[in-house]
Amino acid sequence: MASIYEEMAEKTKEKIQQHFLQLLKEKNFMKVSVRDITEAAEINRGTFYLHYLDKYDLLDQIEAGLLEDLDKHLEQLKPDLLLEEAEKGRISMNAVEVFRYIQLNAEYFQIFLGENNHIGFHKRLKRFFVDHFVEKMMKNESFFKSASVPQDYLSSFATSAFLGLIEQWLENELAETPEEMAEMYIQIIFFIRNL
Amino acid sequence: MASIYEEMAEKTKEKIQQHFLQLLKEKNFMKVSVRDITEAAEINRGTFYLHYLDKYDLLDQIEAGLLEDLDKHLEQLKPDLLLEEAEKGRISMNAVEVFRYIQLNAEYFQIFLGENNHIGFHKRLKRFFVDHFVEKMMKNESFFKSASVPQDYLSSFATSAFLGLIEQWLENELAETPEEMAEMYIQIIFFIRNL
């Protein structure tokens, strides 16, 4: 499988990504040039184009990889079970797992959701949460008893609220534990339920 | 005051802004060049630099003008009074006014909060709402009786929720009336109050 050529290419891609992220901490995506990246990574500029179409493609691949990885962590998060546990007053271990993942990759999330960057990831993450959480809950018909607010607004506002919680956490340099964040999350779940 | 020279300069700036916005509908901010703008506006490229430092400055000035204008509309929105009316089950005319403003400038908001653009405006608008709504409500001590969630998280998640509502409205091509949106807004206010 992993031939020495593939390993070499992978190592180069990792080096590119690593230095790209470093540059994104310093400045706006728009102001990071391919030249900047390849000089930082100490590779030939031509080599960059062997792996990526352009810097947009690079950004896209990193974002996609991050969300794909998050997906695996969320697979074990079962909304119905989560609610059940919340009703018992316990913090769902599953919810904790989500925040643990964000904590683990805080560097990425801080950059991609940060001040100077592209709005793409924000929208992408929002859509991700809609697909993984809210829509599943919506399908549970008994879940929303008195939906006086149209479903798409309900789901947009709930996911945005969730994202707002994450953004604040990242801004606070992750001062709270994943457990504490999960506790807040549970409260949001209850709110959505009773709206 | 408004000499013919100032009028001329203002007209040129408006022409620049108008064509810039048009280009932002077609493509990403990053991919819009000063050349694109000046060619569309049929002015000399040098003229652009008589008015703006660069395209970032142009974006910043438009955003700032939009928020300054929104500020005037929100000045007449008094949160305490708003809540009082909501308790009476009536829709606050003030809240309606906010959504009316967004409706009036939907084109701008759709572009600046849209898929391909800069995250700056999103953050800016969020901060704006925090400053204008939430923090004022927070200062009303009796307002939050049982704040089991830290205030910064509460405010981040409430404003994000509010923004989520607006974003969905814009995505829905403003299918709802400002009155209907205000009704949802009132529900959020009640939610925040009872959290």
Next chain:
DNA sequence: TATACCAATCAACATAGTGTTGAGTGGAAT
């Protein structure tokens, strides 16, 4: 051992965008 393979390098190219400058145009104000 020869040779085919392959990631990465290097240098050069055409193209396009940036920000600045200095000279010039034409209508408006004094």
Next chain:
DNA sequence: ATTCCACTCAACACTATGTTGATTGGTATA
């Protein structure tokens, strides 16, 4: 008549982009 001023025009040096063709130096294979 002359000054003022927004705008035009052409040119400049500079940086970034994406592509190409030739080359290097390890690795695998017949």
